[in-house]
Amino acid sequence: MYTIGIDLGGTNIVAAVVDSEYNIIAKAKTPTAMPRKPEEIFNDIAKISKQAMMNAGVTINDIQAIGLGTPGTVNKEGIIEYANNLGFDHIPAKDMLIERLGDVPVFIENDANCAALGEAYAGCGHGSKNFIAVTLGTGVGSGIILDGKIVSGVNNAGGECGHMVINVDGVPCTCGRRGCWEAYASATALINQTKAAMEEHPDSIMHELAMEEGKVSGRTAFDAMRRKDAAAIQVVEDYIKYVAAGITNLVNALQPEIVCVGGGICNEGETLLRPLRRYLESERYSVYSEVQTKLMKAELGNDAGVIGAAILNTVQ
Amino acid sequence: MYTIGIDLGGTNIVAAVVDSEYNIIAKAKTPTAMPRKPEEIFNDIAKISKQAMMNAGVTINDIQAIGLGTPGTVNKEGIIEYANNLGFDHIPAKDMLIERLGDVPVFIENDANCAALGEAYAGCGHGSKNFIAVTLGTGVGSGIILDGKIVSGVNNAGGECGHMVINVDGVPCTCGRRGCWEAYASATALINQTKAAMEEHPDSIMHELAMEEGKVSGRTAFDAMRRKDAAAIQVVEDYIKYVAAGITNLVNALQPEIVCVGGGICNEGETLLRPLRRYLESERYSVYSEVQTKLMKAELGNDAGVIGAAILNTVQ
Numbered sequence: 001m002y003t004i005g006i007d008l009g010g011t012n013i014v015a016a017v018v019d020s021e022y023n024i025i026a027k028a029k030t031p032t033a034m035p036r037k038p039e040e041i042f043n044d045i046a047k048i049s050k051q052a053m054m055n056a057g058v059t060i061n062d063i064q065a066i067g068l069g070t071p072g073t074v075n076k077e078g079i080i081e082y083a084n085n086l087g088f089d090h091i092p093a094k095d096m097l098i099e100r101l102g103d104v105p106v107f108i109e110n111d112a113n114c115a116a117l118g119e120a121y122a123g124c125g126h127g128s129k130n131f132i133a134v135t136l137g138t139g140v141g142s143g144i145i146l147d148g149k150i151v152s153g154v155n156n157a158g159g160e161c162g163h164m165v166i167n168v169d170g171v172p173c174t175c176g177r178r179g180c181w182e183a184y185a186s187a188t189a190l191i192n193q194t195k196a197a198m199e200e201h202p203d204s205i206m207h208e209l210a211m212e213e214g215k216v217s218g219r220t221a222f223d224a225m226r227r228k229d230a231a232a233i234q235v236v237e238d239y240i241k242y243v244a245a246g247i248t249n250l251v252n253a254l255q256p257e258i259v260c261v262g263g264g265i266c267n268e269g270e271t272l273l274r275p276l277r278r279y280l281e282s283e284r285y286s287v288y289s290e291v292q293t294k295l296m297k298a299e300l301g302n303d304a305g306v307i308g309a310a311i312l313n314t315v316q
Numbered sequence: 317m318y319t320i321g322i323d324l325g326g327t328n329i330v331a332a333v334v335d336s337e338y339n340i341i342a343k344a345k346t347p348t349a350m351p352r353k354p355e356e357i358f359n360d361i362a363k364i365s366k367q368a369m370m371n372a373g374v375t376i377n378d379i380q381a382i383g384l385g386t387p388g389t390v391n392k393e394g395i396i397e398y399a400n401n402l403g404f405d406h407i408p409a410k411d412m413l414i415e416r417l418g419d420v421p422v423f424i425e426n427d428a429n430c431a432a433l434g435e436a437y438a439g440c441g442h443g444s445k446n447f448i449a450v451t452l453g454t455g456v457g458s459g460i461i462l463d464g465k466i467v468s469g470v471n472n473a474g475g476e477c478g479h480m481v482i483n484v485d486g487v488p489c490t491c492g493r494r495g496c497w498e499a500y501a502s503a504t505a506l507i508n509q510t511k512a513a514m515e516e517h518p519d520s521i522m523h524e525l526a527m528e529e530g531k532v533s534g535r536t537a538f539d540a541m542r543r544k545d546a547a548a549i550q551v552v553e554d555y556i557k558y559v560a561a562g563i564t565n566l567v568n569a570l571q572p573e574i575v576c577v578g579g580g581i582c583n584e585g586e587t588l589l590r591p592l593r594r595y596l597e598s599e600r601y602s603v604y605s606e607v608q609t610k611l612m613k614a615e616l617g618n619d620a621g622v623i624g625a626a627i628l629n630t631v632q
Binding site: 073081082130142144146147149151152153154155156157158159160161163164165166167168175176177179184241242245248249250252253254255256257282283285286288289290291292293 | 389397398446460462463465467468469470471472473474475476477479480481482483484491492493495500557558561564565566568569570571572573598599601602604605606607608609
């Protein structure tokens, strides 16, 4: 038997047929093409799900369950209560999927939670049941798995660790608070920090690198640091301090087996992870514990979401 | 059948016989009288446990389980790995209790986790299974109950939410980090903030109030605020902002059913809770959710610890 995992994103919709050992048998993809009506989006979800089944050489009778990862908040009845970037307001996603694909068990979860589940079970967690995934992207996404289950809280809105304040009265966050972890540790934040340092240091090599790349990116400061640029070294040191602050906070509160870090910035690999581990080792409250949280790099990339969605049925 | 709950504190040891409806049938108490050897402390724990049983008119044959709440980190084998203020280093607490009290099932947990469990099941939580207790005392203690179980993490050191940084590079914390929530939101922190404001404002009424009380306390700024002292109003506003920052962080990450606030500062009641709720309502990420975390005042006071210890056997 197989399951279908669907990752509904702001840019693309991906569907995958996944086997019981977390292997992706076949995938299909289509642009989300916003703005569109929810009905049209769900028509496309059904279309690419069928296409993925065809590519895998299976039919709906071979499908044990369908899992959907979506931005926003999903309630236990499978209704997407609210998803800002898709314009969703109380969309009966479960019913809309069953209507279009047949009467198969359907499970729907927040996309960051799906990605965390995917990494925990099929990625760097190798089946870990106490696992936090953090994605340093446009924002700071996160999902918490405890006792093998997604922590979604009393209202299915849990796991928003990017919106934990690490700097009271700090820089404004898109969520309305000031000083959120996301406002310091996302790729967007790093780019802003890089731009601010460039403005302060007109002679920094970062100007040259940004010119070559055509823009300031999450790589600009890291690349300039490797060329010993003093301003860039400071940007990277500060950025890593911010990332570490949030990770250490999560460790002190939850002491998971693994914290997994993903997102584009993670292409820096050990350049990022080594100093993060050093911060964690010196700052965690559990300095005397024999067992400690491991800090790891995400392994599944964009597939984490579809794989996590595909195994939602196993963690209910 | 009954259970015994024991609260081993830095100042006192309390034992209570508790029935299956969380009622304390009888209690006994003795000073911890540090510094002492672990053996002597455990002799006293056994002595007051027997005294509590005698007071309750029961014998060890009526006791279904014994629970112990202790400072520090306890592993699954019932060994207290480390408890700084008791000078404990790998103390086989479970075996020491069985040796002294008989072969009864023994469960040992961190004291803040026991207090959280007590409040969740028998206190303001009335059986809540998704519950965070925060105690604003000398430090900021906390315990997390999710899915009815204590979240103690991979190394039993979880739930240290007081040591989540809310201000990167902020004031030093006793744990070695800078900017921990505890360093801003504990009663100790409030007293420090009050003293700093008094120094800056020699004409503040806080000087008079502290003189009357013989010291600066957690009440000084609140009392002066009620007498419209401008410096005191600022102290209280800032303090509440710091307390709210940590609570909102926990809500955004875990969305529990209830966050319960305890400790001496909570005697301020709605003076504290009303503005905290206002912060939470405007700053939580889940503004659109129909169900929201409730903020409540702890109900059990010092009994939370013994009651929580007494019911540890029910949450394994």
